[in-house]
Amino acid sequence: GANQTPATGNEETPANTTNNEPAGGDNKAADEKSIFLITMDQMDQHWVNVDAGCKKAVQELGNVKYTWLAPDVKDDAKQIECINNAVAGGADAILLAANGPSAVTAALEEAQKAGVKIIYVDSAADFPGEQTLATDNTAAGKTAGEEMRKALEAKGITEGKIGIVNVNAATASVVARETGFRQAFEGTKFQILETQYSEGDAAKSKDIAANYITQGCVGIFGANEGCTVGVGNAIQEAGDDVIGVGFDKSDTILELIKNGYLLCTMAQNPDVMGYEGLKSAVKVLNGETVSPNYVDTGVTVITKDKL
Amino acid sequence: MSEYVVEAKHVCKSFRGIKALDDVYFNLKSGEVMALLGENGAGKSTLVKILSGVYTRDAGEIYYYGKQVGHIDPQVAQELGVAIIHQELNLCPHLTVAENIFLGRELTSSGLLSDKEMNRQTAELLEKMDLDLRPDTIVGDLSVSKQQMVEIAKAISTNARILIMDEPTSALTSKEIDFLFATINKLRNEGCGIIYISHRLEELKHIADRVTIMRDGKYILTSEFSDISMDEIIANMVGREIKEKFPRIELNRGKKIFEVKNLNAGRMVRDINLELYEGEIVGIAGLVGSGRTETTRAIFGADPKESGEIILDGKKVTINNPRDAINAGIVLVPEDRKKDGLCTRLSISENISLPNLDFLCDKLGILSSKKEERLVNKAVEELQIKLADVQADAASLSGGNQQKIVVAKWLARNSRVVMFDEPTRGIDVAVKVEIYNIMNDLKRQGIGVLFVSSELPEILGISDRIIVMCDGRITAELDRNEATQDIILKYATMFENKIQSTKEA
Amino acid sequence: MDLERKNFWKRVITKRGMGQVITVTFGLIILCAVFGVINPIFFSQKNVGNLLRQIAPILIIGIGQSYVLITGNIDLSIGSVVGMSCMLSATLMTKGTNPWTAVFITVVCCLLIGFVNGVLVAKFKLPPFIATLGTMTMARGIAQIVNNNYNTDSIGDAARGFRNFFYYGSTLGLYNAVWIAFVIWFIFNFILGKTRTGRHIYAVGSNIDAAKLSGVNIFSTTTKAYLVSSFCSCIVGLIICATSGMGTMDAGNSYEMYAVAASVIGGVSTLGGRGILLGTVIGASIWGVLQNGLQFAGAPVAIRNIVIGIIVIVSVLLDIVVRNDKLIRRKGLMASAKQKGAENA
């Protein structure tokens, strides 16, 4: 089937394929490639952007049957089911954002045995794939920490409490961000408080951040979109001189930065992951080799003046 | 035309294809007590529930005060001046007496509940009824008979012109029954029409003006009470003549089977001593709430004991739970078959085999369906239980047959002592006789039979020895030759010094 | 009569779970004292204001759940309705709808879910657990579908008034969210205690058959309780939308369980007929104080879960032990006190 003009994200439901035909293998054109994107869930803007990148590449390349699969909630077992489903559904290649490094490896082994090529986007698993296009979360977290430290020091603050609002302790990428963030404060007099978890819920994150402010924190770090929104809202309300640094890019976050409530956010480049990842997948399927093995898609530090 | 305050013609009602009422005729005049009589399942409750709007009829006309009434629901019935005391207790246990009495027709002033006014009116009402109750007592804390009196108060308080009572006396003490009858007579004299349903036919002579008899959902006859004899009433209810209401067999008393010594269990079981011998049925008489049920439950291990010894065939046995009792050979047919006797969602066969799984299963606990089938068929045959299929849910049986199932499950095993707690309550005359025959069979086999009943005629008619209880104590042990209703009642009301007992309580 | 006076206090304590409320109030006081000692910031003016605002949403959904529990049912759809309300209002606002029109539409839609719950439970006699499990899943689906399976963008500056009204503003020194919770509590407490509807709600939960035979309209009473619950969930969804300034699809996740916990800790019986909203206030406060206090005490999440689990169990256990399970046993007695004759079930 020929590709349609890709719809814009808002009109397209995420699990729909970009062509009209059902995601079946029987009726695909002789050399049409079936490529699946499997993300951690369907909720975040982040995944929508990865998807958008993929779709852009599909449109440019043509002759690709592209499907986005995602579990309803973030759950290792469910992501493994998605991988199995993709393999059963006749995938030639899978672009995978792995929930955690080790959880999906055995399922990937099975997939590889079935001849499926694997490319990682966003986060890799401990299993050799063709290529990984991801944010180095530890490095990005460290950047976030350094931005905060610089801003504090610029205000003449060299000690004090710092809070971390994280999603949970179970997701590898956010844990890595926290690790990186903490690294940035090693050897300083800042005291990093016990991490609080909000499941990425913006309202819960706000409560936690407000409590941190009450405790006298001078800086707060939000580890994903929801956490960052909560941190920004708490700072906006308190009106205190607390430095808020976050992760991800969304309309709400950009607005908070613009109004000066957040210092900056670590914007990843999910569209690049999707776009380049899909291109690499097609290359691999055409028998070409891709290099390098690891592509850091990098983060952009978005501050007020960059808006 | 408007001679009748209530008139029903050609009323029909089916439940899931089963006709509960079939072309029924009924009428009631003001200023009379109409006794509505019939066997279990005759459709009495169904009829009055239709009159009071609980069920909707499938067909038929209903006239109130000569005017035809179409749709009836509880509210419409209330507006028509109908009040009903249902067969089942219908109070909200978490609400207070006053809240219950005014439920559904709360007094309000500008939208707010006037609890003070409701409490005041309730207090007045309770005073009038000579009930020692506070309006703000939580109903769940009251004894069953007090709760029943609250229901009666609730019905009376509506100033209804038509009062329906579905077996109001089954949970009352004799003092309360006296009061109830006085109230009924008073209301009748004030022009109230009263429908009275009861299986206790001996009550009728105190209050009934007319009787209507139903059988199998059909209308049989209506008659002035004075024009019909008790035997005719029974014959019309049952559809045939009952020759012997209390079949008794005479046997010589054998050796002692069972003995209870100094049993104490809570306030309602105090220092109970009793003995059972082969070849006799021992009846326990007493008012409702006298502790008979609790005594049997304590013996059976269903409730914890404080002290006491139980001796079976000369050997002391320890009973801490029903299973101990069953293993020792002591079994109990509980008084409330729906609550304690039957698993209504299990089949008849499963109900009968439930306490007998120990010998229906092998060492690994695996059930032998052959053994089960044999046991169940034997029980069904012996007790002449009318059923089509033992795999049907127990709930599908009529009350009398349900009661037989409850009995059957115990007869399938070789017990030494069988305790029957109110085995005939709410059961019609014909099935009653069958239950008596079962007890007689046991007596013949030399099994000890303990028989609790609130109906003095059957206690007198069936037992060989009568124990009378009052307030948790045994107040008398009578031979059947010396026992009469009056003597039993005397002992059954032998409360301890009133003042002292109030303080104690 | 002497006897009865002696029983006066017992009666007060038994009545609708007042005793449990007193017990847990002591528990709350002790809890606060402990947290205050561990970290004096706990009692700072700032934290107290904040704490109250954190308690507010739990209290509001707790009120809704209490209504439903008192009728002897349960509402599992609360969390999803919160999410639906949050997404719906935010989506409308980002699409340019006037905030107050958006609020109105949202309330109507949420009440619809409550109505469906009422119909399923009271008309079709579905077990409430199943009925609301179904609507829970569906309402979450709706929350996801309204903005095409994405969280919304920022609701923007046009909604500043809305955000202040529901969360950020304060009146007479107390945050608006606290006022909203208070007003809702006041109104629904009044309805429950002083009006016919309230009385009927207790009656239905205490003995549905008796209530029906006394002319209480079971369907409308049950539905009213579910409507209250959906309304409360809706308000919490709006508060969350105001808090974060955007719609998140998984907002309110598992709030129904928090609501059960708040109600039950506060002495509302899951068996119906018993409980007062004062108890729900205490229950919600315990829940909020634990969340807040444990953060200040620096306890890890795991410990928090274990502590909360224990508190839920112990509070109900305590209640059962203190009351010696009386009403529960009596309820059993009631249902069977009089023989039911030969009626087939």
Add this chain to the structure above:
Amino acid sequence: MDLERKNFWKRVITKRGMGQVITVTFGLIILCAVFGVINPIFFSQKNVGNLLRQIAPILIIGIGQSYVLITGNIDLSIGSVVGMSCMLSATLMTKGTNPWTAVFITVVCCLLIGFVNGVLVAKFKLPPFIATLGTMTMARGIAQIVNNNYNTDSIGDAARGFRNFFYYGSTLGLYNAVWIAFVIWFIFNFILGKTRTGRHIYAVGSNIDAAKLSGVNIFSTTTKAYLVSSFCSCIVGLIICATSGMGTMDAGNSYEMYAVAASVIGGVSTLGGRGILLGTVIGASIWGVLQNGLQFAGAPVAIRNIVIGIIVIVSVLLDIVVRNDKLIRRKGLMASAKQKGAENA
């Protein structure tokens, strides 16, 4: 008499929910047909094998929940016990414990939770909803605490045998996970249908007072059901650990609801006393087929949720309409063990 014979088939259908099983089996067939038409891959050998492996865990927890539901109670702790089992076994293995020793220790710990549930519900008469809500929170806390609030590392190559046994290996052309589910189903179906314990479980659920007076040990029967439930959850936790090769703290989140849905769709009554494990198989299959088929059909999560919500409600509604069941009373789940009996009256 004649009438009763005429009702013979109706009775067969009513018995323990056999009718519901037949109805939903048709539903399952239709569902499969629809998905097969939408996307022929659905019926490919690969997908069928895969699908069966996806159904397995739902079936296993469904069996546990069915046991508990048949006794008239509920187990909300299932999901947390799955998580606990996953974390516990993985933590032990990463610390170098032999996989089979780890499995043994994990099973023992999970059974302990089941035992606590049994004690709280049957000894202390806590409403099962509350008791297991408490243990649910606590078990999740334990899952978090065992590896210090982190997911574990990979359980490594030493556990290859373990991983193959529980998930990746296959025997006679079927994945091991499917075999495990089948064996568990076979054993517990046998126990429920053919043994004394099984009969007692039905009796307790149907009428707890009558069961007690028939010499059934309520405590041991209830506890056995909870132990079965915890055991099943434990096995699913091990399967998940084998699947992902590591321990994740939030594994099994909200599985208890899936288990309720699978049981209920398959005709197990939430009011106790009714249901067969064959129904649970169908219920779990419907659940699995829906998840799998909707994914292939390209339906977004939102639609999936709405469809599932409708199916849960409709399947129970259908059952009620077909049987016009008066026995279905409200409050079923909420009532404590003691209270249950009275509901029948």
